[in-house]
Amino acid sequence: xxxxxxxxxxxxxxxxxxxxxxxxxxxxxxxxxxxxxxxxxxxxxxxxxxxxxxxxxxxxxxxxxxxxxxxxxxxxxxxxxxxxxxxxxxxxxxxxxxxxxxxxxxxxxxxxxxxxxxxxxxxxxxxxxxxxxxxxxxxxxxxxxxxxxxxxxxxxxxxxxxxxxxxxxxxxxxxxxxxxxxxxxxxxxxxxxxxxxxxxxxxxxxxxxxxxxxxxxxxxxxxxxx
Ligand code: GUN
Numbered sequence: 001x002x003x004x005x006x007x008x009x010x011x012x013x014x015x016x017x018x019x020x021x022x023x024x025x026x027x028x029x030x031x032x033x034x035x036x037x038x039x040x041x042x043x044x045x046x047x048x049x050x051x052x053x054x055x056x057x058x059x060x061x062x063x064x065x066x067x068x069x070x071x072x073x074x075x076x077x078x079x080x081x082x083x084x085x086x087x088x089x090x091x092x093x094x095x096x097x098x099x100x101x102x103x104x105x106x107x108x109x110x111x112x113x114x115x116x117x118x119x120x121x122x123x124x125x126x127x128x129x130x131x132x133x134x135x136x137x138x139x140x141x142x143x144x145x146x147x148x149x150x151x152x153x154x155x156x157x158x159x160x161x162x163x164x165x166x167x168x169x170x171x172x173x174x175x176x177x178x179x180x181x182x183x184x185x186x187x188x189x190x191x192x193x194x195x196x197x198x199x200x201x202x203x204x205x206x207x208x209x210x211x212x213x214x215x216x217x218x219x220x221x222x223x224x225x226x
Contacts (some may be wrong), residue, residue, distance in 0.1 A: 077194030153165030
């Protein structure tokens with residue numbers, strides 16, 4: 001069940017949970033960074049690669065680059081696995097795309113994902129300029145499955161994905177609405193076949209303009225890599 005994009009308005013922008021003072025941050029966040037050996041990720045947030053399968057498979061994406069030389073690019077690890085962590089000081093994972101599919105598993109915290117289905121974009125040149133060309137989906141990840149939150153989610157290759165941190169307490173449950181605290185969103189990601197930077201790119205503003213309406217771009221451009 002996808003929660004409609006308009007639902008992001010009450011919790012937007014995310015600075016409401018971005019703490020200005022490091023001392024506001026829960027000490028468990030620093031402990032998690034240290035205990036898991038997490039490093040800053042170029043997308044935002046933190047990560048560590050915990051597994052890279054020594055077994056390799058044929059690179060299924062090579063046919064998309066027909067002139068590529070046969071060499072190290074001929075194969076990919078069968079899978080790679082990372083921890084990924086968003087925190088109040090690093091609350092945004094900027095829009096990016098992988099050729100490979102990614103299987104995500106929730107560990108702790110809460111966040112919102114926004115997915116632009118660029119691989120399903122309409123090529124119809126007669127389409128109204130005011131209408132979106134690529135479908136968008138959005139959903140909350142967290143422990144409350146009964147409310148539609150997800151503990152597992154798959155993003156297929158070719159789609160732009162971004163994520164941002166939400167408070168640990170569901171918004172309607174926070175007493176008088178002031179409990180906006182978060183100890184971070186911790187997840188695992190398994191990329192199949194395994195992650196290679198050649199299969200990864202960031203969404204640029206010009207592509208966003210082509211894929212979305214101007215209203216959608218206005219609402220989502222803060223999620224582009226700055
Ligand atoms: N190196 C840089 N980014 C990533 C990533 O997202 N996954 C893996 N496995 N390695 C990376």
